[in-house]
Amino acid sequence: MFTMWNVYRSSPVSKVTQGKYNPRKNILAVYFGYKDQVLEEEDFVIWGCTSCDTCDEMCPQHIKLSETFTYLKNESIALGRGPDSVRYQAKAIYECGKVIPRQVAIERRRKQLGLPKVVDPDIKEIQTLLRGLGIDKKVGIETLKLD
Ligand code: SF4
Numbered sequence: 001m002f003t004m005w006n007v008y009r010s011s012p013v014s015k016v017t018q019g020k021y022n023p024r025k026n027i028l029a030v031y032f033g034y035k036d037q038v039l040e041e042e043d044f045v046i047w048g049c050t051s052c053d054t055c056d057e058m059c060p061q062h063i064k065l066s067e068t069f070t071y072l073k074n075e076s077i078a079l080g081r082g083p084d085s086v087r088y089q090a091k092a093i094y095e096c097g098k099v100i101p102r103q104v105a106i107e108r109r110r111k112q113l114g115l116p117k118v119v120d121p122d123i124k125e126i127q128t129l130l131r132g133l134g135i136d137k138k139v140g141i142e143t144l145k146l147d
Helices: 004-010 012-016 023-031 035-040 054-058 065-078 084-096 104-112 123-132 135-139
Strands: none
Touching: 004 023, 004 054, 023 035, 023 065, 035 065, 054 065, 065 084, 065 135, 084 123, 084 135, 123 135
16 A cells, blocks of 8 residues: 555655655645645755656555645745745746856857757746746745846
């Protein structure tokens, strides 16, 4: 029988961190009404999940556990918490349409390898979508500075 204990054992992050990241604890906390306590803990308690979906694949009842972990991350951001790296990635997407902005060195290497030019994304469309979802405000994009 698959138990919540298997969530803990199937997670590669739990293995690598020797249990510091504990998805079983997060799932049980959400389902038993202790979500707010999890959200008050250090960021790694929630953001340790890499969204690899291994726990979803291991669940014989096809429960999408990783959706609960994504929900916790979204709640964390809505509370003004979460790692700065995630905020800066969101800002890069908002301003450049990519997590890694266009770089001359990358374009030169692509040309040397005979790869086609990367087509620039429609940044106005991306910004419209992100503003429509309220992500610009949730992440505080206006206040972040990209180097
Ligand atoms: S999705 Fe998150 S909790 Fe599930 S196995 Fe991957 S890292 Fe672990």
